[in-house]
Structures are given as C-alpha cells and as structure tokens.
Amino acid sequence: MSYRIPGRGRVDHADPVRFTFDGKSLKGLRGDTLASALLANGIHLVGRSFKYHRPRGIVTAGSDDPNALVETSRDSGRFEPNTRATVQELRSGLAAESQNRFPTLEYDVGEVNNLLAPLFSAGFYYKTFMWPRNFWDKVYEPVIRRAAGLGRAPTEVDPDHYxxxxxxxxxxxxxxxxxxxxxxxxxxxxxxxxxxxxxxxxxxxxxxxxxxxxxxxxxxxxxxxxxxxxxxxxxxxxxxxxxxxxxxxxxxxxxxxxxxxxxxxxxxxxxxxxxxxxxxxxxxxxxxxQEKPLVFDGNDRPGVMLAGAAQTFLNRFGVRVCDRGVVVTSHDSAYHAAFDLADAGAVIAAIVDTRSEIRDDLRSEARARGIEVLASHTVTGTKGRLRIKSVRVNPVASGRVLSPRTLFCDALLMSGGWTxxxxxxxxxxxxxxxxxxxxxxxxxxxxxxxxxxxxxxxxxxxxxxxxxxxxxxxxxxxxxxxxxxxxxxxxxTDRAGTGRAHEELPTDRNPSRVRAFVDFQNDVTAKDIRLAVREGMRSIEHVKRYTTTGMATDQGKLSNINGLMIAADALGKTPPEVGLTTFRPPYTPTTFGAFAGYHRGAHFEVTRKTPIDPWAEAHGAVFEPVAQWRRARYFPQGEEDMDAAVERECRATRASVGIFDASTLGKIEVTGPDAVEFMNRVYTNPWTKLAPGKLRYGVLLGDDGYVRDDGVIGRISEHQFHVTTTTGGAARVLNTMEDYLQTEWPDLDVWLTSTTEQWAVVALNGPNARKVLEPLVEGLDISNAAFPMMSVADCTVAGLPARLFRLSFTGELGYEINVPARHGLALWEALMTAGAPHGITPYGTESMHLLRAEKGFIIVGQDTDGTVSPQDAGLGWALGSKKADFIGMRGLQRPDLVAKGRKQLVGLLTEDGAVKLEEGAQITAERDAPLPRAMIGHVTSSYRSPALGRSIAMALVKDGHDRMGEIVYIPMENEVIAARIASANFYDPDGGRAKA
The missing domain is CATH 3.50.50.60 (FAD/NAD(P)-binding domain)
Incomplete structure (x- = not known):
C-alpha cells in the first residue's frame, strides 16, 4: 500500500527511483531520503534495539534519529554500517539492509532478550560479570564481544576516497x-x-x-x-x-x-x-x-514517532505516515502536525494533551476537522508487535490516573516540546x-x-x-x-507555540512493569534511571555511564533532557542542580575516512625523502620507514636476500670503503653569547673547554635521569654549536631545548634553529675513506695529523660548500660530509665516481646497525627503553662530574637509579656462535628453573657479524656489568640458548682503525 500523496512535497514525482530494503525491491522518488521512501511504502519497522532487540521504527526525520540505522552498499564495493535512513538520500540502486537482527527483521532470535529484561536492568554488567571469576575468559568475554557494537564492521578496503x-x-x-x-x-x-x-x-x-x-x-x-x-x-x-x-x-x-x-x-x-x-x-x-519524545509505556513501538517528523515527511516528502493516527503532546506544535495530516486525508482519532489548559484557537481548529481533544490525559500503554495498533489513554485528575480507553491507530505522534x-x-x-x-x-x-x-x-x-x-x-x-x-x-500564519516539560508520564500500572524508554538505542528506561539513583549515582555523569543513556550514536539529542528531568525528580533536586552531561565532537557520527582525508595508503603519513633518495631508488634499494623518513635499508644485487646483501655491504666497508646516506640525522644550530652555558645545562657532558673545530659525543637525559637522546656535537665557533640527534628524536630534542630556554632559562641569550632539512649528509667509512675524499677537498688538510678523529671544519668538497666531520659510527676511519641539501645528490655522485677505483659500496641502515653493534655503539630507543640511565648504558664517563647542573642531574641522584639490581647494557656471545638470538627475547639466570622463571633481562640487538664470523648481541641484564663472563640462558621457540656475558665492544676494542 502506498502512502505517497500525488503532487505533494519537494520530491520529483516524475522521477521514480528503485532501491532495495532487506532484498525487497521498492520504489521511491528523487528527493526522498531512505526513511521517507520506506514510509511511502508503508514500512515503519527498520531495525532492532541494541540490548533487548525490540522492534524499532523511524522516530525523527533528521540526523538525531536513534533507530533508523541500516547497512548500505554500492556496486563499487563500498559497505557502510549504521547509515541513518533519515539522512541517506535515495539513489538508484541503493541497497539497504536492516541490522542487529537474525535471521530476519520480523523474526529475530535476539528478541529473547526482551523476555529476560528483568535480568538486564541498569548496571547489570557491573554485577553479573564479577562472579564466578573464572567465567570471564571463557564465558562472559566471548559473549560480550559477539554482542557488542551496532552493525557489522566492513571487511573490505574502503574503495572511496576523501x-x-x-x-x-x-x-x-x-x-x-x-x-x-x-x-x-x-x-x-x-x-x-x-x-x-x-x-x-x-x-x-x-x-x-x-x-x-x-x-x-x-x-x-x-x-x-x-x-x-x-x-x-x-x-x-x-x-x-x-x-x-x-x-x-x-x-x-x-x-x-x-x-x-x-x-x-x-x-x-x-x-x-x-x-x-x-x-x-x-x-x-x-x-x-530538536523535538523531544514523551516517556510512557510502549513509546518505542514502530509507528510511534515525533509529531514534527510526521509533519516533515508529509510536507517535504509528500508521505502521509498513517491512515489513522493519534497525537500525544505537551506542546502546541503537535497540533499543527495533526491539522496538516488531517487536511491530507488521515484520520486523527484524538489529540491527547497532558495539559489542562489549551489555546482556544487550537481547540477550534481541531473541532473544525473533527478531531477530539483530550485535555489532562496521559498515555499508559501501546499495543502491536511490529507496528502500533492501539494506544491506551487515561484522564488524569488531582494527580490520579483514571480509567482507560483504547484508541485504535497505525501511528502515534508524540511531542514533548523542543530542546x-x-x-x-x-x-x-x-x-x-x-x-x-x-x-x-x-x-x-x-x-x-x-x-x-x-x-x-x-x-x-x-x-x-x-x-x-x-x-x-x-x-x-x-x-x-x-x-x-x-x-x-x-x-x-506563524505556528509558534508553548508547552511543558515532563518526567515520565503518569501510569495506571505497577511502575516496576512499565517499559517507558528514554534512550531508544540503548534500551534505557525511566525505571533504569531511577534505579541508578537508588543505587548511589548522584552525578548525572555517573547516571549516564551506569545506565548508558545518552551514550548512543545520537549523543543524547532525544534522551538527555528527559533523562535529566527523571534523574532530578528521583534526586529531589531541580534540573540545574543536577546539570547536563558533557557534549563532545563530533556532533554526529563522522566517518574515519573524512577525518583521514588524503592520508591513506602511501599518503597515510608524511614520507620525508632525502636528496639522495632518487639515486637509491634507481639502484634498487629496499626501503624502510624510520620516524617520518624513508631510508634505504639495503642494496641487493642479483638474487641477494637481505642477509646476503648486508654481509656484502659490511665486508666491503671494513675492507675498503662504504658510503651511507645520513641526511636524516636531526640537526640543530645553537648560537648566541650564552650558547656554551646553554649546552652545559642541557647535556651531561662539559662543553666550556671544547675548542672550536672539535667534536664531542653528547648525552641528553630527561628530568628523571634516563637517556632520551644522544649525538655528536661540533663547536663551529666560540658561540656556535652544530648539534646532531637521532633521526626520530630531532623534534623531541628541539622541543626540550625550547621548553627549557623559554620557561626555565629565559635569561640566556641563545637562538635555536632546526637545520635537519638544511644539510644533506653523506658518511664515508672504511680504510680507504681518506683516499676517496682527499682529492675532492679544497681549503683543508684532512691528513690524520692535521685533521684527527673528532674534528670539524668548513671547507669545499667536490666544488660544493661543506662542513666536514671526522667521526665514526662503524669503528672504521670515517667522515660525515654536510652540504646544503640541494647539493646532496651531486655530492653523492661525485663520491661514487671518486670511489669507483676503490670499490666503493653503498650500504643501508641494516648494515649501519650491524657495523655499530660490532663496536657496541648504542641506538637510543633500541638499546634503551626509557628506563636506562647513562651508567646502565655504560656512558657514565659522559657525565660531567664537576658540572653544577644539567637536565636530569637530580634524577640521577634518586636512590633507585644507583641501587643494585638495575638492568645494564652488556654484550652476549652465544656458546654456539652459529645461533643468532631473537631481539626482544627474555633472559634467565638458570636453564631449568621451574616455571614461571624469573627474567633478568632481554636482548636489545642481535646480528650475525661478518667481521667476527659469529653471532653477537647486546642486552639489558640485571647487574650486567658485574656479571662479565657468566653464562645466561635465552628461551627460544624450540630450545634454550646459552650465552656468555661479555663487553659489547666486540670489534677493534682499542679503536685504532677509526683513528688511522
């Protein structure tokens, strides 16, 4: 049966649109919403409620509807749960499915919950799932997880873009x-x-x-x-x-x-x-x-909707929501909805008004249309399984609910006023x-x-x-x-009006048996709110969470004021004394896609690339993400896998010369008359006596005394430092510096400038590094005598302005050449050409990690975990013993940072040198101790060392520095591996190769 009124509304009656609902083909009009099209086909039942699986129908005509949530799909493959039928515009081929039901909307086995409603009162989950304790993992949690949520989550990749x-x-x-x-x-x-x-x-x-x-x-x-x-x-x-x-x-x-x-x-x-x-x-x-519903027994049946919504469906969409309707109201506005429906051919059996005084003009207009007005009446119940069939109304006199009468209808239009x-x-x-x-x-x-x-x-x-x-x-x-x-x-012909607010309407039934719903989506009734108050909930925020009212996808648009009025009445307070819950964005549910926008796939996160990245890509590099950077992990040749490529790169670097793109290192320029004092306060090391042209390794702590970052720092001039940080720590270090400079030491005359993107950096390492570099350098003698280890100077390299560091993160003779970023690729290509006679070999981050591990150099964040002090990491020598203060100095004095039993960084050598430990593997002191065994540490870095011909590892071990030579045990997947604690400086322990 069609409830469409020809020629009425703002829809295009000449443009029919086909769609499906639960597999049934239906017809609407261009300009319809899915909700108005369903109502035009006489369909009010659209879903099931969350907790009790009660039949639910369309309540509003806008984004505040709590019931009309459906699944929609397109031929493109897009599937979306919880689409509001009142907002979704009709389109040709729209496929909509009801949700939260099985096997069908009309016959849902979940409706058994409605029969068990007395067991599911407010806060039942706080009481029910506490006992017996061993039921949680095997009984309660699986059931709750299956029942949780509305709709089905999409399983396919979203084909749309935003x-x-x-x-x-x-x-x-x-x-x-x-x-x-x-x-x-x-x-x-x-x-x-x-x-x-x-x-x-x-x-x-x-x-x-x-x-x-x-x-x-x-x-x-x-x-x-x-x-x-x-x-x-x-x-x-x-x-x-x-x-x-x-x-x-x-x-x-x-x-x-x-x-x-x-x-x-x-x-x-x-x-x-x-x-x-x-x-x-x-x-x-x-x-x-927003129009408020009224709270009475059976107010959630399909066919019970807001009067304003019925008026919208009629006048905007040309849909009469009923043939015979009843209106229940406490506000004048519902009368105009009744009049419009009556003028459109619907029979309005009665207007049930909770108020005793009604405007004469409204009574007159109702009388002219043959509509009975029942003043001082209440609704005490409704009947109808899948759609309302009748409503029970009662007069109210002197606070008493009198004998009922039954009004038959196919829709009940309610209005509790406006919020x-x-x-x-x-x-x-x-x-x-x-x-x-x-x-x-x-x-x-x-x-x-x-x-x-x-x-x-x-x-x-x-x-x-x-x-x-x-x-x-x-x-x-x-x-x-x-x-x-x-x-x-x-x-x-304006239709302004007034009304009154209510708690739940008075009833002629035992209140304990009344099902008067406040929150339709979460099945919260008036008695649930009163129960919450009786059980000690005094704050409206506690009432909300105890009952879940207002926590639905409509954010309490329909339920909040009604819930507040009931809670205030139960508490014996006025509504302002109880207050409102907090509204938070978004105003309505918003897709993750809209928030993500262009940030998906390759654009999910900003990918920073160095100037040398195109060369690496052209030469087959395999990349990995490091912080926001894309870095070359290794350069495979032929059929090499990663292990083979890394072994070749490491051997070539130690035998002759390797080249590495280090442009991602964080770089900060610290300048100003007080730059030295600032550096003394920030880093653990002393900086006053560091001469211009020299480098020093620096350690940065947090206030708690734990290692936060490290890097090599060069003093360029009396008042200028070139600070390097870890790749991922650049922003964090700069923020720390700025924070202290602005809040703790505003008297210092210092400027901080991030120069990470200013410089491209190429690292040359290996015994032939000087032979490759020396012919390209102008204005600087880089012989060992003139430019020893830990030196820095400005010069020209391959015709490019450069800042040259002599340092080593590999244990070999090494240089880091800094040039303006725009010249980074040109420098790389010049070095590759100059190094060709020496078999220069590009290497990636994986080889860099292995080369530094052979020397026992730490990587902050891998060999530290946020609870490692300098002493734990073997960096006690970097603490300025004569310094007055530095960040973290007081933290280092905490008793627990100097107590026995701390985990300390050590090396591990497996008894069987062919066995490589797993990073993250736990370490025990005994092989066969009964379970659960006490863990004394974990592996932080683990590699197969080409230079040593065996596996090596670094680990944090309880009292590790005092356990040198001891055997510890590492449980692996199928066996327990024995390893000996040793120094982490596995290769060239005297450092002679780097100083050559």
Whole structure:
C-alpha cells in the first residue's frame, strides 16, 4: 500500500527511483531520503534495539534519529554500517539492509532478550560479570564481544576516497533554517564573506516543513527560492549536505560534507566526503531545536514517532505516515502536525494533551476537522508487535490516573516540546543556564566570537527566528567593522507555540512493569534511571555511564533532557542542580575516512625523502620507514636476500670503503653569547673547554635521569654549536631545548634553529675513506695529523660548500660530509665516481646497525627503553662530574637509579656462535628453573657479524656489568640458548682503525 500523496512535497514525482530494503525491491522518488521512501511504502519497522532487540521504527526525520540505522552498499564495493535512513538520500540502486537482527527483521532470535529484561536492568554488567571469576575468559568475554557494537564492521578496503579543504571567512553560519538564512543575508549585504552550511540536501530548515507560512505576503517556499537566489548573487558560499561536526578553539569549525552519497553514479575521482576546516572571524550558530519524545509505556513501538517528523515527511516528502493516527503532546506544535495530516486525508482519532489548559484557537481548529481533544490525559500503554495498533489513554485528575480507553491507530505522534541544539556551543565550553519557564538549558556565557540565533536560544516560531537571525548576522558583521542593517520580516500564519516539560508520564500500572524508554538505542528506561539513583549515582555523569543513556550514536539529542528531568525528580533536586552531561565532537557520527582525508595508503603519513633518495631508488634499494623518513635499508644485487646483501655491504666497508646516506640525522644550530652555558645545562657532558673545530659525543637525559637522546656535537665557533640527534628524536630534542630556554632559562641569550632539512649528509667509512675524499677537498688538510678523529671544519668538497666531520659510527676511519641539501645528490655522485677505483659500496641502515653493534655503539630507543640511565648504558664517563647542573642531574641522584639490581647494557656471545638470538627475547639466570622463571633481562640487538664470523648481541641484564663472563640462558621457540656475558665492544676494542 502506498502512502505517497500525488503532487505533494519537494520530491520529483516524475522521477521514480528503485532501491532495495532487506532484498525487497521498492520504489521511491528523487528527493526522498531512505526513511521517507520506506514510509511511502508503508514500512515503519527498520531495525532492532541494541540490548533487548525490540522492534524499532523511524522516530525523527533528521540526523538525531536513534533507530533508523541500516547497512548500505554500492556496486563499487563500498559497505557502510549504521547509515541513518533519515539522512541517506535515495539513489538508484541503493541497497539497504536492516541490522542487529537474525535471521530476519520480523523474526529475530535476539528478541529473547526482551523476555529476560528483568535480568538486564541498569548496571547489570557491573554485577553479573564479577562472579564466578573464572567465567570471564571463557564465558562472559566471548559473549560480550559477539554482542557488542551496532552493525557489522566492513571487511573490505574502503574503495572511496576523501578530500580535505581549509577555508577562511568573515562569518560562518551553521544551520540554514530561517534564522541561519536571515543571518547570512544580513552579514553578506554588509560585504562580509559568508559561508552557510546545513546538513540537509537543501537550505530552508523548518520552512521546508511549513509551506503554509507566509513571509511578507510570500509563501514560504517562494520566499526561500528568492533568498537562495540572493545568497548566490551576494557570493555566499552555501554548503548543503554539510554537518558542522565540531567547534574548536579560536573559531575553528570542522565541517563534514557529503559529496557523492546521493548520486546514482559517482564521477571518476570524486571524493565521497570532504572535511572542511574553517577559520571564521565570527560564527553564527543557528542550528534550531530538536523535538523531544514523551516517556510512557510502549513509546518505542514502530509507528510511534515525533509529531514534527510526521509533519516533515508529509510536507517535504509528500508521505502521509498513517491512515489513522493519534497525537500525544505537551506542546502546541503537535497540533499543527495533526491539522496538516488531517487536511491530507488521515484520520486523527484524538489529540491527547497532558495539559489542562489549551489555546482556544487550537481547540477550534481541531473541532473544525473533527478531531477530539483530550485535555489532562496521559498515555499508559501501546499495543502491536511490529507496528502500533492501539494506544491506551487515561484522564488524569488531582494527580490520579483514571480509567482507560483504547484508541485504535497505525501511528502515534508524540511531542514533548523542543530542546535547543546546543552541542556545538558546548564544544567551546560555553556556559549554559537553566530557563525555568522554557524548562530547558539555554546558552549563557560565550567563550568564542559567536552569536546564537533562533530556536537555538529558545525562540520558537519562524517570525522570531527570522528576526533573531538577522540581528545575529548584523551583529557579526558589525563586530568586523562593517555597516549592517537588520531587515524586518512580516510573518503570517506563524505556528509558534508553548508547552511543558515532563518526567515520565503518569501510569495506571505497577511502575516496576512499565517499559517507558528514554534512550531508544540503548534500551534505557525511566525505571533504569531511577534505579541508578537508588543505587548511589548522584552525578548525572555517573547516571549516564551506569545506565548508558545518552551514550548512543545520537549523543543524547532525544534522551538527555528527559533523562535529566527523571534523574532530578528521583534526586529531589531541580534540573540545574543536577546539570547536563558533557557534549563532545563530533556532533554526529563522522566517518574515519573524512577525518583521514588524503592520508591513506602511501599518503597515510608524511614520507620525508632525502636528496639522495632518487639515486637509491634507481639502484634498487629496499626501503624502510624510520620516524617520518624513508631510508634505504639495503642494496641487493642479483638474487641477494637481505642477509646476503648486508654481509656484502659490511665486508666491503671494513675492507675498503662504504658510503651511507645520513641526511636524516636531526640537526640543530645553537648560537648566541650564552650558547656554551646553554649546552652545559642541557647535556651531561662539559662543553666550556671544547675548542672550536672539535667534536664531542653528547648525552641528553630527561628530568628523571634516563637517556632520551644522544649525538655528536661540533663547536663551529666560540658561540656556535652544530648539534646532531637521532633521526626520530630531532623534534623531541628541539622541543626540550625550547621548553627549557623559554620557561626555565629565559635569561640566556641563545637562538635555536632546526637545520635537519638544511644539510644533506653523506658518511664515508672504511680504510680507504681518506683516499676517496682527499682529492675532492679544497681549503683543508684532512691528513690524520692535521685533521684527527673528532674534528670539524668548513671547507669545499667536490666544488660544493661543506662542513666536514671526522667521526665514526662503524669503528672504521670515517667522515660525515654536510652540504646544503640541494647539493646532496651531486655530492653523492661525485663520491661514487671518486670511489669507483676503490670499490666503493653503498650500504643501508641494516648494515649501519650491524657495523655499530660490532663496536657496541648504542641506538637510543633500541638499546634503551626509557628506563636506562647513562651508567646502565655504560656512558657514565659522559657525565660531567664537576658540572653544577644539567637536565636530569637530580634524577640521577634518586636512590633507585644507583641501587643494585638495575638492568645494564652488556654484550652476549652465544656458546654456539652459529645461533643468532631473537631481539626482544627474555633472559634467565638458570636453564631449568621451574616455571614461571624469573627474567633478568632481554636482548636489545642481535646480528650475525661478518667481521667476527659469529653471532653477537647486546642486552639489558640485571647487574650486567658485574656479571662479565657468566653464562645466561635465552628461551627460544624450540630450545634454550646459552650465552656468555661479555663487553659489547666486540670489534677493534682499542679503536685504532677509526683513528688511522
């Protein structure tokens, strides 16, 4: 049976659209939402509730609907759970499936939970899953995991892509109803740049549902068309299908725009959604208000919906939601929905009003349509399994619920009044104040440059919204120094109204047997909230978490005020004494794709490449990510695997010369008259006597005394240091330096500059390194006598300005040549050419790690774990014993940092030199001790050493420095390996090769 009214609404009756729901082919119209199309086909049942699996239907016509969550899919392979049918626009071929049910929506075995409801009262999980304890792993957790969540998570890669955009405007208006349109017009007429956004497919807000209203003698829809044309002429950027999902500091507003979900065919390369980050000088919040449900027994049956939603489906989409309806209300606005439905051919059996006093004009209009008005009445129950069939109503006199009567219907339209949409305003930590007359919270103290207009601040009616919006737009423009006038609007046939707020409606039944729902999605009833209060929950935040009310995907838009009223009544307090829960962004559920934008696949994270990266790629390098950098891990030749390539690279480097791209090292320039004093305070080493032209290894600690970073530091001149850091630690070290300089030592005259990207660095290592480099150097004698180990100087290399370091991270004669980044590739190619007669061999990070491990050089973050002190790492010699202070000095004096039993860095040599230990493997002192065995340490680095012809490892071992020569045991997958503790300096322990 069709509930579509020919020619009515803003849908295109000449353009039918086919779609499916639960595999059944159905027809809608272009301009429908999935919800309106389902209702046009007489379908109210769309899902099952989360906890009790009760049948649930469409409740609202917007993004606040808690029930109409479905799975949608496209031929492209995109599958999305929890799509709101009230927001999803109909498109040809749309496939929608109900969720949270098995095997079918009509016959769901999960409905057994409804029969067991007494066992699932508020907080049941806190009480039920505590005993017996051994049930958790094998019984409770598996069941909970299977039951948790709404819908099915997609299993395939998302085929869509998402876009991001930044914008700056004078005035951003959130909400394109009457108040928002008026605000945008007033601001734009002043010459301000304006952006107007709305979550619907077209602007208009409540005007789309109120075609009978006239503005200045013009029907609402005609006025709306004129306003849209003027907005376009004024250059206002109008973004429909766009949700303002978050309001952040300094007037940054996050917008999520649906770009292609409504299209039958997605254009090539078109994004599905676009995330906007908009910085506005002024913001106008005109998001309107949300209608509240009433709380009574059986208020969750399919066919029970908000009166305003029924009016929207009728006037905007041309769908009459019922043939015979009943209205239950505590607010005037529901009368207009009843009148519109009656005028469209529906029978309205009665308007059940909880109030005793009703406006005469409303009574007269109801009487003229043959609608019975039942004042001072309540609803005490509904019947119907998969859709409402009847409602039980009772008169209320002197607080007593009298004998009931039954009204038959196929829809029950409810209205408990309106709640201003204050989520965005609350994101800014703006203050809210309770309005006793309106029985709701209204915006009060502002923390951002914003205005709130219309129903968002408790002004009901289109006339009031237009006037207030125009005033807000003019004030926003005026705050920017622009002249703006406030237009006046003459609104006739306006439908402003008043009402009263309720806790749950009075009932004639035993309250313990009443199922009056507050939160439809999470199956929270009024008695659950009262139970939470009886069980000691006094804070509204505790009530929320104990019952889960307001934790659903609608963020409590429908449930919060009703839940607050009930909790306040149970506590014997006024609503402002109880307060509201915290609203947090996003305003509505937002896809991960929209947040990620372009950051997916290869673009998921910024990939930094050195100037030498193209050469490495062209020569077959295998890469690995290090921090945000892409680094060459090894350079395979022929059929070599990694182990073979690394062995060849290491042997070539130790035998002749190897070349390595070290450009990713962090580099910081420390300059100024107080640079030496600053370095003394930051690093553990002393720096006063380090002469210009010399290098020193530096250790940086945290306040706790643990090693945070290290690197070689060169003194370029009296007041200038060239600091190197680990690749991943560059930003962290600079932030630490800046923090101390700005907050602890502002008296020091020092400048800090990150130069990581300024310099490209090429490392030459091996006995023939000087032979390769020397012919290319101008202006500097690099003989061993003139330029010894740990020296630095500016010179020219291969015709390029360079800063030359002599140091070694391999144990071989070594140099690091720094040149401006733009010359990095040219330097590399020049060195490769010069080194060709010596068999120069490029090596990657894997060989670099192995070469340094043979020398026992640590890598911070691999051989340290955030709890290693300098003494633990064997770096006690780097502590300036005569220094007055440095970062971490007091931390080193803590008793636990000098106590016995600390893990210390040592070398490990397996008894069988062919066996390589696993990095991360635990270490025990005894081979066959009973389980569980005490672990005394773990392996930090492990390699097969070509130079030593055996495996080597480094490890953190309890009291390791005092256990030299001892045998320890490392449990591996199939055996226990014995290893001897030794010095980590396995190769050339005297360091003669590096000093040659």
């Amino acid at each position: 876009a991001s955009r930044y914008a700056h405007v004078d005035v951003l208006v959130a909400g394109a109803g009457p108040a928002g349109i008026a605000a945008a017009l007033a601001a734009a007429r002043s010459g301000a740049s304006v952006m107007l956004v709305d979550e619907n497919s077209e602007i208009g807000g409540s005007l789309l549902s109120e075609p009978g209203v006239e503005i200045g003698g013009t029907p609402a829809w005609d006025w709306l068309a004129d306003a849209a044309a003027e907005l376009e002429a004024l250059g206002v950027q109008v973004l429909p299908r766009t949700i303002a999902m978050g309001y952040y500091h300094q007037n940054m507003v996050g917008l999520c725009q649906r770009v292609t979900d409504h299209l039958d065919t997605v254009p090539a390369n078109a994004p599905r959604e676009r995330m906007w980050r908009v910085r506005a000088a002024r913001v106008v919040l005109a998001q309107g208000a 201003p949409a204050l989520h965005l305003f609350s994101h800014t930590k703006g203050g809210l104040a309770w309005d006793a007359e309106a029985q709701t919270f209204l915006p009060d103290r502002k923390t951002e440059n914003c205005e709130i207009a219309g129903a968002g601040r408790g002004l009901w009616g289109i006339g009031a919204a237009l006037a207030d919006g125009a005033k807000a737009g003019a004030e926003a423009a005026g705050a920017l120094g622009r002249e703006a006038t406030t237009p006046e609007f003459d609104v006739t």
